[in-house]
Amino acid sequence: xxxxxxxxxxxxxxxxxxxxxxxxxxxxxxxxxxxxxxxxxxxxxxxxxxxxxxxxxxxxxxxxxxxxxxxxxxxxxxxxxxxxxxxxxxxxxxxxxxxxxxxxxxxxxxxxxxxxxxx
Amino acid sequence: xxxxxxxxxxxxxxxxxxxxxxxxxxxxxxxxxxxxxxxxxxxxxxxxxxxxxxxxxxxxxxxxxxxxxxxxxxxxxxxxxxxxxxxxxxxxxxxxxxxxxxxxxxxxxxxxxxxxxxxxxxxxxxxxxxxxxxxxxxxxxxxxxxxxxxxxxxxxxxxxxxxxxxxxxxxxxxxxxxxxxxxxxxxxxxxxxxxxxxxxxxxxxxxxxxxxxxxxxxxxxxxxxxxxxxxxxxxxxxxxxxxxxxxxxxxxxxxxxxxxxxxxxxxxxxxxxxxxxxxxxxxxxxxxxxxxxxxxxxxxxxxxxxxxxxxxxxxxxxxxxxxxxxxxxxxxxxxxxxxxxxxxxxxxxxxxxxxxxxxxxxxxxxxxxxxxxxxxxxxxxxxxxxxxxx
Numbered sequence: 001x002x003x004x005x006x007x008x009x010x011x012x013x014x015x016x017x018x019x020x021x022x023x024x025x026x027x028x029x030x031x032x033x034x035x036x037x038x039x040x041x042x043x044x045x046x047x048x049x050x051x052x053x054x055x056x057x058x059x060x061x062x063x064x065x066x067x068x069x070x071x072x073x074x075x076x077x078x079x080x081x082x083x084x085x086x087x088x089x090x091x092x093x094x095x096x097x098x099x100x101x102x103x104x105x106x107x108x109x110x111x112x113x114x115x116x117x118x119x
Numbered sequence: 120x121x122x123x124x125x126x127x128x129x130x131x132x133x134x135x136x137x138x139x140x141x142x143x144x145x146x147x148x149x150x151x152x153x154x155x156x157x158x159x160x161x162x163x164x165x166x167x168x169x170x171x172x173x174x175x176x177x178x179x180x181x182x183x184x185x186x187x188x189x190x191x192x193x194x195x196x197x198x199x200x201x202x203x204x205x206x207x208x209x210x211x212x213x214x215x216x217x218x219x220x221x222x223x224x225x226x227x228x229x230x231x232x233x234x235x236x237x238x239x240x241x242x243x244x245x246x247x248x249x250x251x252x253x254x255x256x257x258x259x260x261x262x263x264x265x266x267x268x269x270x271x272x273x274x275x276x277x278x279x280x281x282x283x284x285x286x287x288x289x290x291x292x293x294x295x296x297x298x299x300x301x302x303x304x305x306x307x308x309x310x311x312x313x314x315x316x317x318x319x320x321x322x323x324x325x326x327x328x329x330x331x332x333x334x335x336x337x338x339x340x341x342x343x344x345x346x347x348x349x350x351x352x353x354x355x356x357x358x359x360x361x362x363x364x365x366x367x368x369x370x371x372x373x374x375x376x377x378x379x380x381x382x383x384x385x386x387x388x389x390x391x392x393x394x395x396x397x398x399x400x401x402x403x404x405x406x407x408x409x410x411x412x413x414x415x416x417x418x419x420x421x422x423x424x425x426x427x428x429x430x431x432x433x434x435x436x437x438x439x440x441x442x443x444x445x446x447x448x449x450x451x452x453x454x455x456x457x458x459x460x461x462x463x464x465x466x467x468x469x470x471x472x473x474x475x476x477x478x479x480x481x482x483x484x485x486x487x488x489x490x491x492x493x494x495x496x497x498x499x500x501x502x503x504x505x506x507x508x509x
Binding site for chain 1: 125127128139140141143144145147148149151152154155159160162163165166167169170171174199201202203204205206208209210212213215216217219222223226227257258259262263264265266269271272275277281443444446
């Protein structure tokens with residue numbers, strides 16, 4: 001049972017194409033994977049710092065074995081959310097623009113009604 | 120429930136794959152990406168629809184988009200929606216990759232651990248001759264490479280381990296440390312609505328690794344609990360997981376459309392997110408089989424996400440995303456099922472059919488979007504239950 005087993009990597013079924021040029025689909029996939037690997041590296045640095053702060057030698061074995069507790073996981077969740085705000089800036093920009101445009105599609109009378117309503 | 124100290128991380132039972140810190144970080148990133156998309160990016164689709172797609176549809180057709188299919192047509196060319204879809208699809212593929220890495224690395228150890236037995240009296244019965252249904256051979260459901268049934272080596276548990284870890288990421292932890300929210304919620308509904316019900320034998324159809332199955336051991340300690348699935352790797356893993364947690368379940372490799380249990384063997388038959396992974400024809404055969412297997416007065420309950428008719432058209436459109444983007448070919452049609460109609464077609468009394476909503480048993484309020492939408496599984500805060508009493 002010691003042989004290395006390779007798992008299937010592609011799910012059976014045609015993969016949807018989201019962009020006119022399939023190279024864009026691939027580039028987005030690579031970009032998101034890279035964003036993930038940056039987050040992995042950042043966690044690794046964070047681990048090294050935390051081990052050092054606790055007076056432990058940040059050896060490879062110690063870093064590999066590190067399991068963040070609930071507090072550290074929550075801090076990392078918050079960091080990743082901000083990080084994704086930064087990485088996905090262009091998407092959030094478009095979202096904001098659409099939000100403004102969607103609000104503008106409301107008739108003016110609806111706005112009057114909104115500001116005159118009492119809860 | 121098994122005692123768990125930490126409700127914010129997956130419970131470490133005896134066969135859960137180990138992760139190095141990097142492997143765990145990669146999985147955590149996918150979870151964060153999914154949550155970011157669901158909570159901060161997905162809502163822009165509604166603005167894209169109002170500001171751009173709806174006016175364009177109106178202009179092109181002279182009519183308002185009314186049904187979720189109209190909205191899909193209206194949104195099909197929208198660049199925001201397509202970019203979100205592309206990211207969503209990637210988050211799914213990245214999820215599988217992030218869990219395959221540690222499983223591939225330690226598969227021999229997982230197989231050895233699974234062979235160890237454990238403290239419970241559960242059993243495992245495999246059938247290598249079982250024909251895997253067409254709806255599992257056609258495409259790999261929810262993009263899991265190999266599906267539930269593919270075996271990559273002897274005594275394989277790989278896709279059980281892959282599925283177990285991935286479900287926790289997919290639901291972003293909102294189904295609890297044991298991924299058991301759907302089972303726990305179904306049980307809560309049964310107990311509230313049938314307080315005197317004392318099933319002797321319970322069958323969980325399409326149990327995969329037993330996420331929901333094990334909850335029935337605790338909820339009905341007097342009952343014998345059985346789980347069936349078509350996939351051998353998920354069943355081997357389910358058996359090992361249950362044994363390591365001290366839960367007695369009898370797992371067997373069977374197709375829910377036609378089992379080898381005798382007539383009237385069960386008082387309670389349940390399924391959790393099974394129905395949408397079958398087909399219109401299979402689902403009716405499954406219900407006929409339930410009719411055969413149930414004792415008079417017995418109950419069948421299926422848990423799923425809400426039918427489209429219960430949702431505003433836009434929400435139904437967003438929930439339907441999986442049908443075309445996440446290898447869930449029966450997702451859409453399964454969300455049109457009507458309990459009374461199916462009951463009538465499968466020999467049950469339609470007057471005894473039901474459809475109900477039950478709030479999620481697991482408390483994860485702060486991370487739930489309270490929306491039923493593609494890529495946000497477990498975020499709705501409730502499950503839709505349907506079935507019939509015999």
